[in-house]
Amino acid sequence: MNLYNYLSTVNRLWNNEDGNGVSRFITINGNHSTNVNLHVENPDAAVERTIPTPLDEIISCHIKVLFYLHENPPDYDEAYKYQSACVQAVVKMLQALKEENWCLPIMYVTCLDLRLLALKCEYIGGSAKSGQVMEKAAECLMSCFRVCAADNRTEERDTKRLGMLHLVNQMFKVYFRINKLHLCKPLIRAVESLSFKESFSKAQQITYKYFVGRKAMYDSDYKTSDEYLTFAFSHCPSKFVKNKRLILIYLVPVKMLLGYMPRKETMEKFKVPQFHELACALKQGNVRAFDDVMQKYESFFIETGIYIIVEKLKIIAYRNLFKKVYLILQTHQIDLEHFLTALKFVGEDDVTMDETHCIVANLIAEGRIKGYISYQHNKLVVSKQTSPFPSLYGTTS
Amino acid sequence: MTSDNYIVGTCETMCPVSEVNLRKKNNLVHYFERIEFVKEFSRSAADKRQSKASDLRTFGALKKTLEYLFSRILHETDKPFNFRYDFIFNRCRAVRQEIVIQNMSCEKTVKLLEPIALFLSFSLYRLTGSPISAFDSSICGQHLKECLLKCLTCYEEMDEMDQDYNQDNRIIIEGIYLMLNINDPNSLHRLIQLNSTFKSSPIIKLCIIIALNFHQRNYYKIIRDIQRLPHIICAVATLILPQLRRNLLYNFSIAYSSNTSTVPLDFLQRLLIYDNTEILVRDLIELDIQSKAEEKLTAVKFNRKTFDKNKTISHTLHQFVEVKFRDLNLTDLILLK
Numbered sequence: 001m002n003l004y005n006y007l008s009t010v011n012r013l014w015n016n017e018d019g020n021g022v023s024r025f026i027t028i029n030g031n032h033s034t035n036v037n038l039h040v041e042n043p044d045a046a047v048e049r050t051i052p053t054p055l056d057e058i059i060s061c062h063i064k065v066l067f068y069l070h071e072n073p074p075d076y077d078e079a080y081k082y083q084s085a086c087v088q089a090v091v092k093m094l095q096a097l098k099e100e101n102w103c104l105p106i107m108y109v110t111c112l113d114l115r116l117l118a119l120k121c122e123y124i125g126g127s128a129k130s131g132q133v134m135e136k137a138a139e140c141l142m143s144c145f146r147v148c149a150a151d152n153r154t155e156e157r158d159t160k161r162l163g164m165l166h167l168v169n170q171m172f173k174v175y176f177r178i179n180k181l182h183l184c185k186p187l188i189r190a191v192e193s194l195s196f197k198e199s200f201s202k203a204q205q206i207t208y209k210y211f212v213g214r215k216a217m218y219d220s221d222y223k224t225s226d227e228y229l230t231f232a233f234s235h236c237p238s239k240f241v242k243n244k245r246l247i248l249i250y251l252v253p254v255k256m257l258l259g260y261m262p263r264k265e266t267m268e269k270f271k272v273p274q275f276h277e278l279a280c281a282l283k284q285g286n287v288r289a290f291d292d293v294m295q296k297y298e299s300f301f302i303e304t305g306i307y308i309i310v311e312k313l314k315i316i317a318y319r320n321l322f323k324k325v326y327l328i329l330q331t332h333q334i335d336l337e338h339f340l341t342a343l344k345f346v347g348e349d350d351v352t353m354d355e356t357h358c359i360v361a362n363l364i365a366e367g368r369i370k371g372y373i374s375y376q377h378n379k380l381v382v383s384k385q386t387s388p389f390p391s392l393y394g395t396t397s
Numbered sequence: 398m399t400s401d402n403y404i405v406g407t408c409e410t411m412c413p414v415s416e417v418n419l420r421k422k423n424n425l426v427h428y429f430e431r432i433e434f435v436k437e438f439s440r441s442a443a444d445k446r447q448s449k450a451s452d453l454r455t456f457g458a459l460k461k462t463l464e465y466l467f468s469r470i471l472h473e474t475d476k477p478f479n480f481r482y483d484f485i486f487n488r489c490r491a492v493r494q495e496i497v498i499q500n501m502s503c504e505k506t507v508k509l510l511e512p513i514a515l516f517l518s519f520s521l522y523r524l525t526g527s528p529i530s531a532f533d534s535s536i537c538g539q540h541l542k543e544c545l546l547k548c549l550t551c552y553e554e555m556d557e558m559d560q561d562y563n564q565d566n567r568i569i570i571e572g573i574y575l576m577l578n579i580n581d582p583n584s585l586h587r588l589i590q591l592n593s594t595f596k597s598s599p600i601i602k603l604c605i606i607i608a609l610n611f612h613q614r615n616y617y618k619i620i621r622d623i624q625r626l627p628h629i630i631c632a633v634a635t636l637i638l639p640q641l642r643r644n645l646l647y648n649f650s651i652a653y654s655s656n657t658s659t660v661p662l663d664f665l666q667r668l669l670i671y672d673n674t675e676i677l678v679r680d681l682i683e684l685d686i687q688s689k690a691e692e693k694l695t696a697v698k699f700n701r702k703t704f705d706k707n708k709t710i711s712h713t714l715h716q717f718v719e720v721k722f723r724d725l726n727l728t729d730l731i732l733l734k
Contacts, residue, residue, distance in 0.1 A: 179583065302590055305586065307589060308582045354667065358617035358668070359617070361652035362615070362652075364648070372653065372655060374658050375658060375659070375660045375661070376658055
């Protein structure tokens with residue numbers, strides 16, 4: 001295929017309003033991408049002759065991107081620059097094609113490529129420009145998003161608002177990468193207010209719920225997090241083992257914080273034995289073993305960004321340990337000395353009576369123990385009627 | 398943009414001649430400038446011409462300026478500390494502005510910013526709780542945060558370029574940053590992602606443990622551990638002490654809630670490390686746990702219903718911090734000598 005063939009093919013697909021067709025020819029990973037005939041530095045004149053506005057600028061930019069990507073060595077910075085110009089041309093196209101949305105696939109591929117190129121630039125450039133290119137890319141995606149979100153007069157079938165979720169997901173990926181999660185909030189609000197949010201493709205919905213679930217986890221909103229991540233996990237097809245595992249890494253700690261312990265078989269199936277060991281320590285109330293598991297898998301927890309969340313589970317280990325003491329003693333007035341002994345028994349060597357008081361007080365204040373402490377008698381007094389250690393579900397504050 | 402596009406200062410004194418003349422003429426001489434002038438901070442405005450090289454100080458002059466501020470002005474004890482703070486704060490701000498205008502290298506930037514950050518940290522500890530007319534802790538905190546963040550990005554950049562710098566200084570700056578932002582899980586997350594040799598420093602290890610205990614709500618351990626922190630980090634960490642005390646007292650007001658039994662004050666004083674029972678009782682009253690100060694009060698009754706969740710208690714200076722500063726030379730400490 002020479003440049004002329006390429007251009008006339010694109011032109012024909014465009015005239016047929018075949019958005020998917022055009023999109024296949026403007027992605028950096030298309031079949032045409034490696035074709036040396038298309039690696040032209042100055043395609044403007046040839047493009048102008050064959051391609052109508054507003055597509056011409058998009059195609060010109062795309063060919064330049066291919067040119068810089070296939071230089072030896074590839075010039076990613078220049079390629080990114082033209083990809084960014086390409087997305088800006090897409091914005092113009094979206095504005096020009098009123099009340100129709102067949103062109104959305106064009107926006108999808110150019111936006112995806114923009115993010116991937118930004119990632120590549122940052123990887124090559126090292127931390128010197130850490131986050132900068134990605135942030136610029138997010139601004140670019142935002143300009144597409146604005147056009148789509150504003151298209152609220154068109155009928156549901158033809159509205160560009162159907163492209164919003166794809167863009168939101170791309171922006172989530174950027175914001176999570178550069179650690180600017182607060183920027184997700186307005187996007188979430190925009191999507192949640194759509195009347196037809198259920199009609200987006202399953203894949204897009206899963207990605208969306210995955211990120212919103214993770215965001216809710218960092219905001220300590222575990223109920224929402226559980227709901228979104230559970231949706232993502234249960235709807236993600238079984239063949240995408242890697243994705244399912246990724247969702248699970250965030251879902252499991254959230255479930256554990258809500259009081260549900262993971263099953264050993266599931267953890268083994270998805271190769272996350274870390275959580276099983278953690279759950280064992282928690283169930284035993286073995287505070288020390290909990291710390292040991294944390295240390296053993298420290299790098300896993302840090303890399304996945306759940307270290308601090310998982311550390312919060314420690315209070316459950318204390319609760320379970322004290323519950324065991326209660327069950328052994330079978331009394332409603334428990335001397336705090338027994339709790340101290342239990343803590344020392346599991347290996348908390350430096351714990352004092354003062355700290356024991358504080359831990360028990362904390363558990364009572366959080367509603368994990370029903371009872372009160374009598375300082376004079378150094379005793380925890382628990383209720384005779386109701387269970388002094390309410391089930392973990394729903395007690396997490 | 399390359400560094401060539403930035404002006405490089407040539408002024409070798411603490412204050413450019415043009416400013417000295419202007420201020421003398423207009424009678425704008427500060428009390429502390431009877432002997433020597435120090436360049437004042439002024440906002441860069443749109444109508445102002447671009448700074449001249451002769452109005453900007455060299456790295457050496459900037460360093461000299463800070464040394465002068467922290468060795469001479471800081472000890473001008475005939476004026477109260479907040480008065481000295483105001484002057485030094487302003488002059489440091491001018492130094493920071495010149496770092497930006499001249500786009501100084503990371504190496505030079507941290508050498509200038511580290512002392513400023515330490516001064517602001519110390520001032521925040523010393524002056525928080527003063528009336529707003531004497532000290533604005535939120536402005537001080539905000540400037541401190543900017544200085545610290547700039548230092549952190551410089552360290553990361555220097556790491557990236559395999560450049561050498563003083564690791565011990567970084568440990569102090571990182572420690573202060575974490576203690577100041579202990580509420581924010583991101584600041585802890587950032588630190589635990591750093592390389593393990595850095596994390597193995599005992600001070601950083603301790604800071605990480607404190608922040609983890611904060612997220613686990615083990616306030617007892619935090620209060621115990623912040624006392625082990627070195628001087629300025631410890632001072633900054635005590636800024637969260639009112640919050641920790643309040644939270645523990647809240648837990649107690651539920652756990653020890655009773656109409657009959659009491660909790661002795663010396664237990665609370667020990668746990669919450671109050672220097673004396675007067676301050677403890679003042680805070681108990683503030684939180685509506687105790688109705689009024691009584692003579693020979695030795696124990697307090699907790700009641701879950703009376704605790705007012707909206708109330709807070711205020712920052713005080715602490716003996717265990719003051720002791721750390723007693724035998725230290727503040728100038729050397731701030732200038733990291």
